Amino acid sequence: MLPLLLIAVSVLTKTSPAQNSANRSATLGEDRFKSGALTLAAFSSATDAARHSIVRIDLDGKTVALGTVVEASGLIITKASEIKDGKLTCKLASNTEIDAELVARDDDNDVALVKIKATSLTPIKWVSEEASVGQWVVSPGTEKTPEAVGIVSVPPRKILPKRALIGVLLTNAAVAKIVEVTEGLGAEKAGLKPGDIILAVNDTKIKNRDELTATLRHFREGQTVKLRVQRETEEFDASVRMMLPKPETGFRGFNRQERMNRLGGEISQRAEGFELAVQHDTVLQPWQCGGPLLNLDGQAIGLNIARAGRVASYALPAALLAHIIDDLKAQTRKTTPDEKTEKTSPQVEPEPDK
Amino acid sequence: MRTWFCNTTAKSLDASVLITSVHNDGTRPARFTQALPPPKHAGAAMLAAFGLLAALLPSATLSAKESPTARQPSNQRSEPSSTSNRRFHGEFLPLRQETRKVETVLRLLFQDAKETPNETFTPTEPAPAPTPPPTRRTDLPRAFRKDTPGSLDDLKAIEEHVKKVVARVSSSVVAVEVQGGSGSGVVITEDGLVLCAAHVCDSPDLDVLFTFPDGKTAKGKTLGTNHEMDAGLMRITDKGHWSHVDIGDIDRTRLGDWVLALGHPGGFDPQRSMVVRLGRIIRLASDMMQTDCTLIGGDSGGPLFDMHGRVVGIHSRISNSTAANFHVSIAAFQETWGRLAKGDDWGRPVQEVWVGAWGLDHPEGCRLEIVNKNGPGERAGLKVGDVVTKFNGHELKGIEMFKQSVTRTKPGQKVTLDIKRDEMELSVQVTVEPRRGFGGGRFGP
Numbered sequence: 001m002l003p004l005l006l007i008a009v010s011v012l013t014k015t016s017p018a019q020n021s022a023n024r025s026a027t028l029g030e031d032r033f034k035s036g037a038l039t040l041a042a043f044s045s046a047t048d049a050a051r052h053s054i055v056r057i058d059l060d061g062k063t064v065a066l067g068t069v070v071e072a073s074g075l076i077i078t079k080a081s082e083i084k085d086g087k088l089t090c091k092l093a094s095n096t097e098i099d100a101e102l103v104a105r106d107d108d109n110d111v112a113l114v115k116i117k118a119t120s121l122t123p124i125k126w127v128s129e130e131a132s133v134g135q136w137v138v139s140p141g142t143e144k145t146p147e148a149v150g151i152v153s154v155p156p157r158k159i160l161p162k163r164a165l166i167g168v169l170l171t172n173a174a175v176a177k178i179v180e181v182t183e184g185l186g187a188e189k190a191g192l193k194p195g196d197i198i199l200a201v202n203d204t205k206i207k208n209r210d211e212l213t214a215t216l217r218h219f220r221e222g223q224t225v226k227l228r229v230q231r232e233t234e235e236f237d238a239s240v241r242m243m244l245p246k247p248e249t250g251f252r253g254f255n256r257q258e259r260m261n262r263l264g265g266e267i268s269q270r271a272e273g274f275e276l277a278v279q280h281d282t283v284l285q286p287w288q289c290g291g292p293l294l295n296l297d298g299q300a301i302g303l304n305i306a307r308a309g310r311v312a313s314y315a316l317p318a319a320l321l322a323h324i325i326d327d328l329k330a331q332t333r334k335t336t337p338d339e340k341t342e343k344t345s346p347q348v349e350p351e352p353d354k
Numbered sequence: 355m356r357t358w359f360c361n362t363t364a365k366s367l368d369a370s371v372l373i374t375s376v377h378n379d380g381t382r383p384a385r386f387t388q389a390l391p392p393p394k395h396a397g398a399a400m401l402a403a404f405g406l407l408a409a410l411l412p413s414a415t416l417s418a419k420e421s422p423t424a425r426q427p428s429n430q431r432s433e434p435s436s437t438s439n440r441r442f443h444g445e446f447l448p449l450r451q452e453t454r455k456v457e458t459v460l461r462l463l464f465q466d467a468k469e470t471p472n473e474t475f476t477p478t479e480p481a482p483a484p485t486p487p488p489t490r491r492t493d494l495p496r497a498f499r500k501d502t503p504g505s506l507d508d509l510k511a512i513e514e515h516v517k518k519v520v521a522r523v524s525s526s527v528v529a530v531e532v533q534g535g536s537g538s539g540v541v542i543t544e545d546g547l548v549l550c551a552a553h554v555c556d557s558p559d560l561d562v563l564f565t566f567p568d569g570k571t572a573k574g575k576t577l578g579t580n581h582e583m584d585a586g587l588m589r590i591t592d593k594g595h596w597s598h599v600d601i602g603d604i605d606r607t608r609l610g611d612w613v614l615a616l617g618h619p620g621g622f623d624p625q626r627s628m629v630v631r632l633g634r635i636i637r638l639a640s641d642m643m644q645t646d647c648t649l650i651g652g653d654s655g656g657p658l659f660d661m662h663g664r665v666v667g668i669h670s671r672i673s674n675s676t677a678a679n680f681h682v683s684i685a686a687f688q689e690t691w692g693r694l695a696k697g698d699d700w701g702r703p704v705q706e707v708w709v710g711a712w713g714l715d716h717p718e719g720c721r722l723e724i725v726n727k728n729g730p731g732e733r734a735g736l737k738v739g740d741v742v743t744k745f746n747g748h749e750l751k752g753i754e755m756f757k758q759s760v761t762r763t764k765p766g767q768k769v770t771l772d773i774k775r776d777e778m779e780l781s782v783q784v785t786v787e788p789r790r791g792f793g794g795g796r797f798g799p
Contacts, residue, residue, distance in 0.1 A: 134517035264676035
């Protein structure tokens with residue numbers, strides 16, 4: 001069918017000079033682009049060693065992430081949110097494929113440890129070097145040439161989680177006073193009512209609306225906050241679960257910024273909420289997260305943790321990873337297989353009190 | 355599906371929409387982008403017939419406090435653009451209200467443009483065109499003169515140099531806020547001339563809030579806007595000696611040159627500030643260039659630097675591929691510098707209009723094959739099979755002429771079509787309407 005049968009006028013005639021000149025212009029061969037094959041080849045000496053510390057993690061036969069070896073005995077760190085229920089296998093640079101098992105996870109930073117039966121793997125070497133803007137960063141895979149390269153765009157900073165809500169509208173009053181409770185969100189379920197004044201979040205006093213919103217900004221979807229609430233003369237605590245708002249939509253259900261963000265590739269399901277992350281301009285695919293981020297000397301300065309948008313990928317800096325990995329390892333020691341599911345799922349939280 | 359966006363972002367989280375560059379009241383659009391040639395690999399011939407998607411409007415219906423510019427009378431502007439902007443904003447009011455209901459926290463990200471009397475701005479004679487200082491390619495490390503970096507040493511040389519350039523130019527890159535929309539810009543003179551994109555400037559003599567990477571702000575005005583090229587100029591009107599950079603020499607710019615894109619994707623974020631990206635010039639024309647420095651909304655108007663640290667382009671728009679990032683060439687600014695500095699406003703695209711009918715050539719004019727459901731033509735009584743013989747009394751010679759005649763009609767204007775239908779001769783009045791429905795793929799019969 002030809003659905004395009006309108007008498008329509010476009011701006012084409014008006015812009016034809018630009019078009020003509022553009023058509024005349026030459027184009028750079030794709031292999032010479034920043035992430036083109038020829039350019040990537042120049043980086044292979046930086047990635048050659050590291051690739052033996054990297055695995056591809058398959059979930060039911062589909063590669064969902066890369067993993068980085070942190071212990072010769074088969075402990076591998078990866079991006080937690082990509083590891084879902086199913087059959088896990090790891091493919092090494094040597095092309096060996098080994099069954100894997102999830103043994104620990106840290107949902108705050110979206111990392112997990114998987115274990116494979118192996119003895120003499122090469123752990124990655126982390127260097128706690130401060131990433132400086134403009135420096136090359138290399139994202140290796142299991143091949144000789146890296147998956148992609150880029151530069152550091154922004155120094156390390158905290159990445160707030162995706163905005164989750166308790167679900168209230170506040171008045172402009174000097175205190176955080178509720179004027180309306182949104183249907184279907186946490187505040188309603190917790191029984192908050194218009195007129196209630198919120199005094200504290202998780203025992204931290206808040207004075208006004210701005211302080212309340214700023215405090216809540218640090219909580220993720222699914223987390224529960226304890227609110228101290230004043231209703232007329234009484235005070236009480238309410239547990240409110242943070243939830244995501246309805247997706248913001250624009251004209252005819254069209255979210256422009258969101259759509260722009262996805263122009264040129266998919267982004268990670270979990271792309272927000274990290275204690276500290278380096279932003280770099282490497283064009284990664286979501287499955288290319290979980291691998292290390294190298295400097296030109298082939299040293300791991302971070303771990304790719306998210307493809308966050310058209311212009312941004314995030315990596316957890318090595319200094320932060322040192323702590324995270326220690327905690328994860330401690331988790332594996334404490335946890336017997338039976339307790340594992342419970343202990344490793346902090347996302348599962350009790351229903352808020354009514 | 356091919357989509358073109360301008361890289362501006364609306365002030366609030368709930369704000370931006372993509373629409374066509376049309377106005378329901380027949381005045382010129384508030385914001386738009388013009389069509390650019392598609393990159394070779396962007397497919398979808400389907401949409402090609404329609405030209406390209408255009409125009410972004412911040413739908414934010416700003417309160418008077420948030421947007422002091424919107425209601426201020428303008429003594430230099432001949433068109434009632436601020437009125438029409440308001441009207442356009444108002445049209446999207448429901449969207450904003452809907453999102454506001456969800457939470458009260460949707461503010462932030464941008465500094466409030468506080469209303470203060472504009473005492474510092476005195477119109478002076480147009481600033482002289484800046485000239486690029488002499489540069490030699492041999493000033494750069496050898497690695498930049500190679501087709502592709504060939505070794506780790508080349509890469510290290512590039513890295514070292516890129517870091518130096520970033521350190522030198524960063525302080526001259528600004529976030530700009532005009533009429534509730536935000537973009538980026540770059541200061542090129544000590545007294546505060548700022549290069550930007552026309553679709554961020556919108557039109558001359560609007561209030562601008564500049565934010566430097568360290569968070570300091572300054573006030574200013576938009577000067578000229580060349581919408582044909584998407585080149586715009588602004589001036590910081592606060593007194594000061596502003597950190598600035600030189601413009602580059604386009605005659606010495608080559609395909610494959612390494613370039614740095616700086617800007618504020620998503621708008622100014624105090625926790626993050628500016629974002630730096632590296633790439634190469636992958637297409638070079640007289641007035642535009644394409645790079646693989648990824649851009650997104652909010653980058654619009656921001657600078658593209660060559661490896662001498664000089665501005666060679668201004669971010670303008672993007673398309674599907676991450677390698678499809680388009681920049682207005684610095685040459686486009688130089689060519690029309692006089693008009694930009696004087697505060698001219700020109701080159702806005704023809705509005706997209708239609709009557710909602712399509713046909714084939716016919717010996718007596720044009721035989722309609724399709725009449726769009728609920729289109730202006732159908733409502734006026736046009737039917738499939740009608741032969742349109744005259745357009746406002748002028749004989750039609752085929753569909754092309756019919757199309758062109760519609761093109762030249764202003765939206766909202768009534769035209770008279772002479773029609774032959776089963777030996778009957780009729781005269782039908784049709785209102786030419788702005789064509790809507792881009793973005794959702796909802797147009798067509």
